[in-house]
Amino acid sequence: MSASSPALTQTDRGQYARDRGTVYRPLQFSILKRLITYMRPHRRTRRRLTIAVVLRAVQIPALAWLLGVVIDGPITGGNVRGTVTGAFAYIALAALTQLTLHFRQRLALELGEAVVHDLRNELFVHLMRMPIAFFDRMRLGRIISRVISDVEVVRTGVQNVLFVTMVGVGQMLVAALIMLAYDPPLFLVVASMAPVLWGIHVFFRKSFSLATRRVQESMSRVTSTLAESVSGIRVTQGFSRQDVNTGLFRRLVHDHSGYNMDQQRIHGVFLPLLQFNTQWITACILVIGGYRVLSPASEMTVGQLIQFLFLAGVFFHPVQSLGNQYTHAITAMAGAERIFHLLDTAPEWTDTPGAVEIASMDGRVQVCGLGFEYRPGEPVLHDINLTAEAGQTIAIVGPTGSGKSTLVKLIAKLYLPTAGKILVDGRDIRDIDSHSLHRNMGIIQQENFLFTGTVMDNIRLGRSDATDDEVAKALEHLGCMDLVEALPNGLHTEVGEGGGSLSLGQRQIICFARAMLADPRMFILDEATSSVDSMTELRLQEALARLLRGRTSFVIAHRLSTIRNADLVAVLVEGRIVERGSHTELLEQNHVYANLYRKFAMDSETVA
């Protein structure tokens, strides 16, 4: 009956569709230049590709020209042998052209994929270097957009835009030159249509991309509503809301198809207009060219007129695809811009250059004058001083929002303090290599992430070379082997995405075992047992006591037993430690802690 946690990747994608709405912006050459540097490692491919592109730009008009020549010469001239020779020349040239096309396509595809592959790796490595704080702000959906969708757009950009544009422009140029050589005035007539076509393109591209954006936006509303409905299905059914929802959804779908129609209407004007243009040009060539053929002053032949018809086709064909390329280029550019922006986001902090790797630690932790603010001017911790001797358990107690979690996260070096410092074994943790620090430290949170794989795989995350026996031993040591054995396939049960097929208690046990296996000197527990039902919690508490034995630990907890057994209880209120001492001492002080305790006691009873 518990509502499933919303896995809203779809909605995130929807939002991505919204934030990619930057359709209308000029090309930025700095981004293009940077993108081109990614081709450098593949320069051999690039060089071969350039050759293929140039060849193709010449071959396409040459083929049309040859066809014209054969018709103009041998066929109209009645020369059978010439016709045969011409046909063979044509097929030979055609074979060559297709061979070039093969390489042109394959190399471009491979180059684009290679660039994108490198980009993805770079992005991932960059992400892994980011401190945790970065992931608090950047949502998963966005990250996936960057690494998957944006990169995909760039791929199409590299594979298509650049080289298709080069071929297209090249073939137009060569066709223009041939036409110019045959009949300059007629060519001018043909060429004068180019700006008209271009104008139509610019006009429609604008309104079309606007319409497309509306379609995307309305679609993302549809998907996010869907996602919400699926996530909230239990609530919907529990409240018999199905009919109301269906009505709302129908309206959204209706809107969406309306926008779709708008888009298609624009498309429906645009495409016929382009075709009309082709016919218009044909008619022009026929009338003007025909007039010139008939007039005695000109030397133009019927064959040349046919030649012109063919060449005009070659000349105008790329116009349409070039227009599309521009849109692709803009989209790719926007994708690349977002990717580069992410790559350029420097980690807020990294280890200091001289950071030392520590092999092991005793576990003495001193917190000196610690202060922290997430946003400048809004401190959440003030002047915290605290010492944990090796092996001690420190309980941190306080109301919601008092800064408990922030304090332990700072001790774990997931964030860096804005004031004061934290010493481990007398050394500032800023000067300790983060990896080596974390290897000696176990962190368990309220909800811990499990990776796809078996229970065994997840526990082994604590130490990758652990044997099956060692994993089992860790569980036995925690006294929780029976809980795992109760699973359908015991240790080899698949945990499902995010641990979805396990209960919270089972998930926590796995995390404990994982930490046990890593055998760190120090532990940080952020409300590790609070979201578990009370029967399971008793088991977890026992396991926890075994886990913490002999290790320095900082524990945020609000269950009494944990606090009672701590060596030191620190009471945090509004970012300050207001009380400290053992459980008994604090009760005797009869102040904040005692009051918290009393509040609890009002709701429960005493054990006689």
Added chain:
Amino acid sequence: MESSTDEKDAKPDDGDPPSTTASNWPLIKRLLTLSWAYRAGCLKILILQVVVLVLGLGALGLSGVGIDYLRHEITPGAPDPVWPLGLAPPGNWSSLAVLLTIGGSIVVLALVSGILNYAYHVAVADLVNVKIVAGLRSRVYDKLQRLSFKFFDSNASGSLINRAARDVRATGQFIDSVIITGIIMMLSLGIYLTYMISIHPLLTVACLATTPLLWGISIRFSRRVRPAYLHNRGLVDDLVLALSESVKGIPVIKSFAREAEAERRFRDANRKVLDQRYWIFGRISRLNPTVQFITQINLTILLLYGGVLVIRGELALGSGLVVFAGLLQQFSAQVANISSIANSMQESLTAAERVFEVFDLPIEIASPVAPTQLSEVEGSVEFDNVSFAYEPPNCVLQNVTFRANPGECIAILGATGAGKTSVLSLIARFYDPVLGGVFVDGHDVKELDLAQLRRNIGVVFQENFLFSNTVAANIAFGHPEAAQEQIERAARTASAHDFIMEMRDGYDTVLSEAGSDLSGGQRQRIAIARAILTEPRILLMDDPTAAIDPETEGEILGAMQSAMQGRTTFVVANRISTLRRADRILVFDHGHIVQQGRHEELIEEAGAYQIMAKAQMIDAESLDILEGAADT
């Protein structure tokens, strides 16, 4: 004559792997039945397309005639142009006038065909987007909402969303990209063929000799490459999974210093995508040149054979050779269409299967045909020997029997998996028991009207999903026409009124996705208000304090307490504070009730309850200190 439309690349396909390889025929039949409902729209589209096609050919033919006319004018002995429909221009017209007429006719034809083409486009969009897809989408959505929880338990939410979003689109594709495109292909091939044969039958046969080859290659290609694309999709999914898990699990990765492993996993997945795509690229970049080359072979044959025919005077230069060249190209373009039709077919079949699957799912939990009408619910609930399993035979409840009187508060306690939540789910009939019966006011819930039953039951979940809508709309979720004062009354009872009034727009504040801008305690209080808005007689609360810290717990406890007032309440609880207020506590273990009674009774009884309770209570030593401190 060379076209450059080939200068584009195949984009990775969006289809899902076909789930069955069994015969597709029943599925196709069903799709055809679906399409039949849209026959009028389809027919209109087909007629428009045929007219556009014929007009296009008319223009092509006219330019051929133009060429022939020119040749006739300047080359003595050249054959007379063949005028279309015998409409020869009057002999006294000047050559320029004839040329202008031909040119003008081409332009007029183009204009008419342009307008019809527009109508064609709009008709397709209207049929597909407005009629078919929107209709299917609403139907899928409606059905999804009525399916049992069981269905949602066993299906990933992403897959469900895709069915209503993407699969529906792909299913609609069957009509436009398969049926209509297919018929158009057949018709236009027929028209081209007729035209070509009318020009010169033997030349037609010679030039089209390679067509079966073209057809075969296209189909073979799509058979080989399509599975590769599907495989690629799987590889990309792996890549996304590697990424999303690394991001979601970043605290774990950092705290166990596992960055290197995460990186290796991602790199491997990335590499696999690259390698497999290279394989696909190799295939793609062989197909296009081959197909084009075949077209060029046809053109060569035309040049050779057609050229000789022109020389012999058996074929006109313009309306013969040039027109033929144009026809050949359009013919091959249509033939190459076969592979895209095959792809669309495959895609739409896979999608349709998933869509129909939703349509065909039985609504497991539905009102009986003739439900017993309850005029007023009293609120007694009875379990009679109930056994229940999410996935038989693993029973989560076994032979459970108990009775709750109207107005009683029953607390349910037990370890995870003991069956607590199942008890609540069965009362609201989110599931049906395998054995035994659940009775409300003495009626088996299976005999009651489902909506009526649920209207009389308020549900507060463990984690309550709030919708991205206003606070008021969230509270009035089960009863959208509720008056503002009714909403406020519910909010007050749930101690939510005060904090709602402090929000930016009070009750009109729009909550962010899943209510993430509220604290856990606030979310739960809104959920409680939502549950009691309609004043249900029975209230089910599934441990609403589970995910809340004890400091905030107090606020919710108060809300829960006042919500329970005068209602039969079932509350799953773990904290003594709630348990001791219950009229009765049922302690569950592995699907059985192992203890039941009031707190005062159970605490004296050796058993699970006592152990759990003692752990939560203040020990005597601490109490002494506290009392001592209070005295001084």
